[in-house]
Amino acid sequence: MEEESSKRTAPPPPSKGLLQTPELYQYVLETSVFPREPQQLKELRDLTATHPRAMMATAPDAAQLMGLLIKLIDAKKTIEVGVFTGYSLLLTALSIPHDGKDFVRQEGNEGSYDFAYVDADKVNYWNYHERLMKLVRVGGIIAYDNTLWGGTVAIPPDSVAGSHRGGTEATIQFNKSLAADPRVDISLTPLGDGITICRRIY
Template identity: 60%
Template sequence: MKTERWAAMATTPDSGQLLAMLLKVANAKKTIEIGVFTGYSLLLTALSIPDDGKIIAIDIDRHTHEMGLPVIKKAGVEHKINFIESQALPVLDKLLEDIRIKQPPGVVVVLPDRNKVNSKNYHERLMKLVKIDGVVVCDNVFRRGCVAMPEELSGKKNPSKGLLQSEELYKYILEASVYPREPKPLKELRDITATHPKAVMATAPDAGQLMDMLLRLVNAKKTIEIGVFTGYSLLLTALSIPDDGKITAIDVDRQAYEMGLPVIRKAGVEHKINFIEIFDFAFVDADKINYKNYHERLMKLLKMGGIVVYDNTLRGGTVAMPEELVAENLRENRWLTIELNNFLAADPRVQICLAPLGDGITICRRVC
């Protein structure tokens, strides 16, 4: 793929890692992919869905698809793929017509990644094709960061597909995607937390947005939270789970928790907090030295397919810095985080995804 002229169009491996988890969590079986290129995300989807799963893959360029086809065949998943060389809109319109005639079940997961001028048209059709609680994943929505750049700079070459390239881009993410949908109680609690001297410990709102989606995807009803602070992620969880859902929240500092408690009460979700049983979902944002200990215990408390999310797994980027460039007071937590990330990556009991949201969150799905 590296020799292909337009290799930057390919889905990045870290995006693919998150996509694989979404496919598994949603139990996806029938999917559409709009924009195949050489087939990295197509192969990933085919490997993630069950053997009798089906993918409708649409692209105007069969040549690039055929570059990756030998690898797809070698992986033994070609039978799941129906490749259609075409503009996408006519194919989607035909699928909508078939649904009106035959009423087949809805599509589960979709990956539009081609022809951005038609993204809105794709979205309108996909809202009719995707089942309730289905997932649509749109790739390349930051355009290498140019959406947050002054227009005179946006045309300059930027070879990196990494997302968090500037404070301006992070601000853009929050203002374009997170804040407009943040429930009022969460905004109120975020504002209160900002007055705390250790406000940096709070869960970042963009990480919270992903947590909310994960909680809903797994239909979480019983969860654990280790490390509550003022309760932003706790309130988010309580708002996401059903009215008879339960959360066990553990923290050594009740004082910080009580800062947010009036907001939790006002939101009418206090009754969901503090119940113990087997759990669907856990969120850990506590003392880093014990993350491995928490992980071992949570592997016994989480159901198969349950999720645990660890916060601060990038440590402000220090995990990728030479040690001599890291402030002395940050080095211990840096090494603890690196050890945790290596430990989780090697743990066969979990499927993992390290998402560069906030200060880094690692999502672990228990598989055995």
């Protein structure tokens, strides 16, 4: 009973997402994400939480969706651009079959990858997209993190803090370019700081 009580009163982890009620975000994590999170990921997430820039980490609810997508398309060869403490990289490694391979910024043959994840410098997102459109096979998936950039994509430019303006402008332009790209199906999902899922059509 004491354990249950402490669980209710413990402060929720910071939310990067649009669930503005901390209790609601905590509910999502405790009922869906944490019960299925592998122990290795939990340990890494707890360790990352002690880092002064912990907010850079992939949100666990967004990571859960990525793991599901990887399994749905039976991805065996994946690539990741941008790694912080390795939470998303470890998640990918745990989600692919034992004979699968995960690469960090290591290019292979065109059309040889099943899944790609990008969480790097926002000003180069379109450059990464163009390269990954060659590397990822038709029917494969590319996921981009931070496509809502702390919600600043939807507020007046003069209200955005100076340190965020470059990232905001780059993210807005990237989102517009993706929406106009006929080579992909897209879904901008409001998990974490916004994660856009792209499926290559051709």
